[in-house]
Amino acid sequence: MKTGLGARLLAAAILTVAGFALQARGAPWLGPDAAPVNAVARLVGGILGWLALAWVGICLVDIAVRRLSALGRPGAPPPRLVQDLARVVLLGGAVIAIVGLVFDQPVAGLLTTSGILVVVLGIALRNMIADVFAGIALNMEHPYRIGDWIEVAPGQVGRVEEINWRATRLITRDETSLVVPNGLIAGSHFINFSYPERHxxxxxxxxxxxxxxxxxxxxxxxxxxxxxxxxxxxxxxxxxxxxxxxxxxxxxxxxxxxxxxxxxxxxxxxxxxxxxxxxxAGMTAAFPRRAVSMLPRPRETATGSTAPAAPLASMLGRIDLFQAFEESDLRALADAAHRRRFTAGRALVSEGEPGRSLYLLTEGILDVRVDRDGGTVSVGRLMPGAVFGEFSLLTGAPRAASVVAETDGVAFEIDKDHLAPILRSRPEVAAQLADLMAARQRRTRERLEPAETVAAPQGGAPDRRDLLDRVRGFLGL
Missing domain, CATH: 3.30.70.100 (Alpha-Beta Plaits)
Incomplete structure (x- = not known):
């Protein structure tokens, strides 16, 4: 029982006892000459006692509803509809008791008139009354709660914002309000996306x-x-x-x-x-076709697998390392690239081993790992479109990290022997590559921890001239 609710119950009980005591005994301390005041005190005590007794009943209902709600679905807010209905019934009963027992007035006529009025209103408001009782049933059963995402009809999905006497109010994904009568929800099926799990x-x-x-x-x-x-x-x-x-x-x-x-x-x-x-991956989604297309037979590589040269050349052109290359150079690299199919758990490169090639991942997911404190630590994941091994391709630097396949996949390997002829014919590109790699290495070392620098070589960061000399020396330019 929460402290606030317990304090309310205790206060209501004290007022009930005090009110009925005042009704029974009046105010004798005022003396026999204060009979009119004593009579008023008895009326006030009776009114106070019955209203406080109703308050006690309301507190008990609140306690019972909270406990039953917690048993049904932990964390669910208590059903307001049941609590509101209990308040109406108990306060209505208190008013009738005050009229009949405190003011000593006949209540039979009042009850009869009230009954006729209830019948008339029931006929006129039968749909609304059905929604009210449906709301009571929904609150007792708790098939959904505030904050749940539900679908009440195809395409009508929203987050439950409020459950009141007549309807349930939803906030849709378009940030609009959708009000659904409780009777409609109770009388048809709906989908609760948030139960039994949020995902x-x-x-x-x-x-x-x-x-x-x-x-x-x-x-x-x-x-x-x-x-x-x-x-x-x-x-x-x-x-x-x-x-x-x-x-x-x-x-x-x-x-x-x-x-x-x-x-x-x-x-x-x-x-x-x-x-x-x-x-x-060189694929496209299919769609209904009515035309017939004649396509040339795909070229086969030495390993017997189809080489998607055009898509691969396009992917290479989007990499900053190759943006200074002509389209013919990119096609030459794509034609020469080796297609490597790998399985989950296989290491494509290992930290510290000599390197002379670059990899372009087109399918699958790779895990980047480094040796640290006597163990292996994962420092990142590579998704399709990622490139690794640039420094090894250009300078022969040892691999700075191990790259292990997390899933099956495909990567294309470009060796230094594929790149060297292009740079010999266009020596200015080598200088541009040196500038690019030097700038990239400086940014990487400024922003990342050394263990997280996957593409950078081991050792200190060389300047542009040192890096260009290493590129020329390694590629024989």
């Missing part, structure tokens, strides 16, 4: 080309969902193949959001991440 699952339905390998599509879509901000990692997103229709093979991307307020933001992030991931 819940949503699904993105996506048709894909049936010719695309299902396992690869699932990996790309799952990686994209994991990379979307706001999506829970526990439970982790899953991707399932639903079937095939006229648009293509239909995949279901199932992900969890923390709260109903995050749903639209998470869906926007997931759709954006999926489209971005598909672009990096």
């Amino acid at each position: 819940y699952r949503k699904t993105l339905r996506l048709p894909m080309d049936p010719a695309a390998p299902p396992q690869r599509v699932k990996l790309v879509l799952r990686t994209a969902a994991l990379a979307a901000p706001g999506v829970l990692r526990d439970p982790a997103p899953i991707v399932q193949l639903e079937g095939v229709d006229e648009a293509g093979a239909v995949y279901l991307v199932r992900y969890w959001v923390a709260d109903g307020a995050d749903e639209n933001r998470c869906r926007d992030a997931v759709v954006g991440a999926v489209l971005d991931g598909l672009q990096r």
Whole structure:
């Protein structure tokens, strides 16, 4: 029992005793000559006693409702509707008792008149009365509470803001108020997204080309969902193949959001991440087609896997390291790049080992780890589109961190032998690369802890001239 409620109950009980005592004995201390005042005192005592007794009943109902509410759903606010109804009944009973027992007036006529009035009002307000009793049932059962996100009809979703006598008021995701009669909610089904847990699952339905390998599509879509901000990692997103229709093979991307307020933001992030991931992987979502297209057979690499040269060249062009390169240079690098497929748990590079190549991640998630205090510490994650190994590619510096696959995936490796011919034909690009890497290394060392600097080489930060000499010496320029 809360202190405030207990104090109210004690005060009501004291006033009840005092009121009835005053009604019974009057004010004898005023003497026999104060009979009129004594009579008024008895009336005041009777009125006070009955009203205070009603107050005692209200406090007891409040206590009972709070305890029953806590047993049903811990943390749920007590149902106001039941408390308000108890106040009306108890105060109405107190008024009738005052009329009949204090003022000694007949109440039979009053009750009869009240009964007729209740029947008339009941017929006229039957829908409203049904909503009131439905509200009582909802408050007793507690299928939802203040702050829950519910769907009362398809497309009508909102956060419960208030449950009153007649209706439940929701605040929609558009920040508008939706008022739903309690009878409508009680008489139909609704969905509570916030119970039994605050987080819940949503699904993105996506048709894909049936010719695309299902396992690869699932990996790309799952990686994209994991990379979307706001999506829970526990439970982790899953991707399932639903079937095939006229648009293509239909995949279901199932992900969890923390709260109903995050749903639209998470869906926007997931759709954006999926489209971005598909672009990096050289895929597109499918749609119903009526035209026939004749496409050349994809070129096969030495390892027998299809090399998406055009998408890879486009991705390289968006990396600041290669922005000074001509389109023909980017295509040459994309054609020469080695496609590396990796499985979860495999280390692509290890800290301290010699390096001479750069990696561009197109599918999957990688974990960046460094050795610290005799153990291995994770300092970051790499998502599709990330690049690592720039300093090793340009200077041969040892790997500054270990990069381990968190999921299956694909990365493209660009070796120094692929870059050196381009820089020999365009020596000015080497100077631009040295300027860029020197500036990047200075920013990195200013903003990050040394253990978090994944791309930077070990040792002190060289200036632009030293770095250019190292690039020329390593690449034989």
